[in-house]
Amino acid sequence: MSLWEYANPTRFMRTSGVLLPWLWGLTGLSLVVGLVWGFFLTPEAENFGSTVKIIYVHVPSALMAINAWLMMLVASLIWLVRRHHVSALAARAAAPIGLTMTLIALVTGAIWGEPMWGTYWAWDPRLTSFLILFLFYLGYMALWEAIENPDAAADLTSVLCMVGSVFALLSRYAVNFWNQGLHQGATMSLDKEENIANVYWLPLVITMVGFGLLFVTLVLVRTRTEIRARRIKALIARERMV
Amino acid sequence: MIALLLRDLTLAIRAGGGFGLALTFFLIVVVLVPFGVGPDSTILSAIAPGILWVGALLACLLSLDRIFALDHEDGSLDLLATAPIPLEGVVAMKAAAHWVTTGLPLTLAAPGLGMLLSLEPAAFRWLVLSLALGTPALSMIGAFGAALTVGLKRGGLLLSLLVLPLYVPTLIFGAETVARGADGMATATPLMMLAAITLAAVALLPFAAAAAIRINLR
Amino acid sequence: MIPELGKYAGAVLSSYGLSLALMAGLVILSLWRGARVRRQLAEIEARGKKHD
Numbered sequence: 001m002s003l004w005e006y007a008n009p010t011r012f013m014r015t016s017g018v019l020l021p022w023l024w025g026l027t028g029l030s031l032v033v034g035l036v037w038g039f040f041l042t043p044e045a046e047n048f049g050s051t052v053k054i055i056y057v058h059v060p061s062a063l064m065a066i067n068a069w070l071m072m073l074v075a076s077l078i079w080l081v082r083r084h085h086v087s088a089l090a091a092r093a094a095a096p097i098g099l100t101m102t103l104i105a106l107v108t109g110a111i112w113g114e115p116m117w118g119t120y121w122a123w124d125p126r127l128t129s130f131l132i133l134f135l136f137y138l139g140y141m142a143l144w145e146a147i148e149n150p151d152a153a154a155d156l157t158s159v160l161c162m163v164g165s166v167f168a169l170l171s172r173y174a175v176n177f178w179n180q181g182l183h184q185g186a187t188m189s190l191d192k193e194e195n196i197a198n199v200y201w202l203p204l205v206i207t208m209v210g211f212g213l214l215f216v217t218l219v220l221v222r223t224r225t226e227i228r229a230r231r232i233k234a235l236i237a238r239e240r241m242v
Numbered sequence: 243m244i245a246l247l248l249r250d251l252t253l254a255i256r257a258g259g260g261f262g263l264a265l266t267f268f269l270i271v272v273v274l275v276p277f278g279v280g281p282d283s284t285i286l287s288a289i290a291p292g293i294l295w296v297g298a299l300l301a302c303l304l305s306l307d308r309i310f311a312l313d314h315e316d317g318s319l320d321l322l323a324t325a326p327i328p329l330e331g332v333v334a335m336k337a338a339a340h341w342v343t344t345g346l347p348l349t350l351a352a353p354g355l356g357m358l359l360s361l362e363p364a365a366f367r368w369l370v371l372s373l374a375l376g377t378p379a380l381s382m383i384g385a386f387g388a389a390l391t392v393g394l395k396r397g398g399l400l401l402s403l404l405v406l407p408l409y410v411p412t413l414i415f416g417a418e419t420v421a422r423g424a425d426g427m428a429t430a431t432p433l434m435m436l437a438a439i440t441l442a443a444v445a446l447l448p449f450a451a452a453a454a455i456r457i458n459l460r
Numbered sequence: 461m462i463p464e465l466g467k468y469a470g471a472v473l474s475s476y477g478l479s480l481a482l483m484a485g486l487v488i489l490s491l492w493r494g495a496r497v498r499r500q501l502a503e504i505e506a507r508g509k510k511h512d
Contacts, residue, residue, distance in 0.1 A: 049468045051472060054472055057476060100482055100486045104479045108475040111471050111475040112475065143390065143400065159390070160390060163447070174435070177415075178414045218490055221490050225498075228500075228501045231501060232504055
């Protein structure tokens with residue numbers, strides 16, 4: 001029994017069909033517990049007041065925004081090396097989720113920034129890199145939409161994903177360099193994750209798990225949809241042939 | 243391969259506007275900026291490095307879709323793909339031809355336009371140097387984007403969407419070099435980064451672009 | 461029921477609200493499209509069986 005057996009669409013459909021109800025349940029449970037705990041039961045922080053509660057949506061979504069891209073990169077590589085269609089479709093399915101997560105991270109960051117930094121938007125390295133990541137997601141999805149032939153689309157988006165990953169990483173460092181070059185020493189730090197107290201840590205871990213599960217669940221749902229859509233295309237093509 | 247480069251250059255010149263179009267666009271962008279932000283020369287000289295780099299980048303973007311589109315339409319791209327020279331080399335030569343017709347004239351014209359934007363006198367050589375080092379990367383990255391979208395009907399807008407995020411590092415280091423040069427600071431670090439991006443792009447992206455073309459021609 | 465949020469109430473509530481709305485939108489869209497595609501597939505498969 002190897003992992004590669006799930007590359008068979010039929011097998012993937014069966015297994016994911018069994019798993020999905022459980023995943024939905026676990027996702028809902030961890031999200032509800034984590035967010036309710038984070039929203040209702042955490043005390044105000046010294047410097048941040050009640051805005052500390054925003055980290056329970058901000059940090060997990062930022063985490064998943066990056067992880068979604070990593071997952072797409074791995075899925076693209078698997079597609080290019082082993083030609084498993086499920087892998088290519090999973091990469092396609094993950095992109096809109098990553099896009100939404102990036103958007104959530106940006107929006108909550110802006111809302112948090114307004115009372116803390118006095119501005120919704122600053123060209124802080126992290127914010128800027130996320131904006132660039134957002135553009136990468138848009139381009140990747142647009143390329144998928146634009147190409148008719150499904151295999152060519154999978155190939156080209158995989159190539160784009162690999163090249164894009166290199167450039168996204170490069171942009172991350174370039175942006176760091178650029179902003180420090182403009183004003184020495186970050187006036188605004190986001191390092192509260194690093195020295196966070198236990199009261200805040202536990203619900204944060206739960207919401208991270210929740211967002212991760214939500215990502216997995218949605219990827220499965222969307223991949224199933226993509227497989228079905230692919231099958232519809234094949235059936236229609238066959239009807240035309242007859 | 244040299245023959246291919248010469249052929250592309252001849253085609254670009256004969257088609258008219260090969261050299262001129264990007265250059266004119268660059269000029270127009272630079273002329274429009276003072277109308278937008280006002281004629282105050284202190285503001286203009288502060289934003290000049292960024293405007294010049296963004297203008298060069300947009301002018302470069304303008305002609306990207308022509309790198310492969312014409313050859314794809316008349317079928318010569320298929321011939322080139324089956325020719326005895328490697329497709330990677332073809333891609334590199336196409337990018338080189340694009341650079342000669344856009345990047346090079348932009349680099350040469352930039353000082354004159356810098357004057358219009360009252361760029362600091364100290365920054366002129368850094369402007370030319372950074373553009374000379376950076377625009378080959380713009381052409382090569384653009385050739386990769388053009389290779390991805392070569393078979394598409396409405397590829398132009400998509401091409402911009404794909405290529406512009408990839409231009410971010412080049413733009414940052416390029417504009418930073420000029421800005422530092424204008425302030426009299428050390429420019430070695432951004433210049434080296436810029437050169438590194440260009441070298442890496444020229445060395446690696448032909449393979450990605452050639453792979454994309456092979457997929458598109460399948 | 462809602463905890464004391466102090467002067468940042470607007471910021472906290474709107475960021476939770478927007479995040480939940482975006483996530484709900486994504487979930488609903490995914491499920492909706494999934495259901496629609498599944499219906500189409502069932503329809504086409506049924507049509508295919510008739511022909512056989």
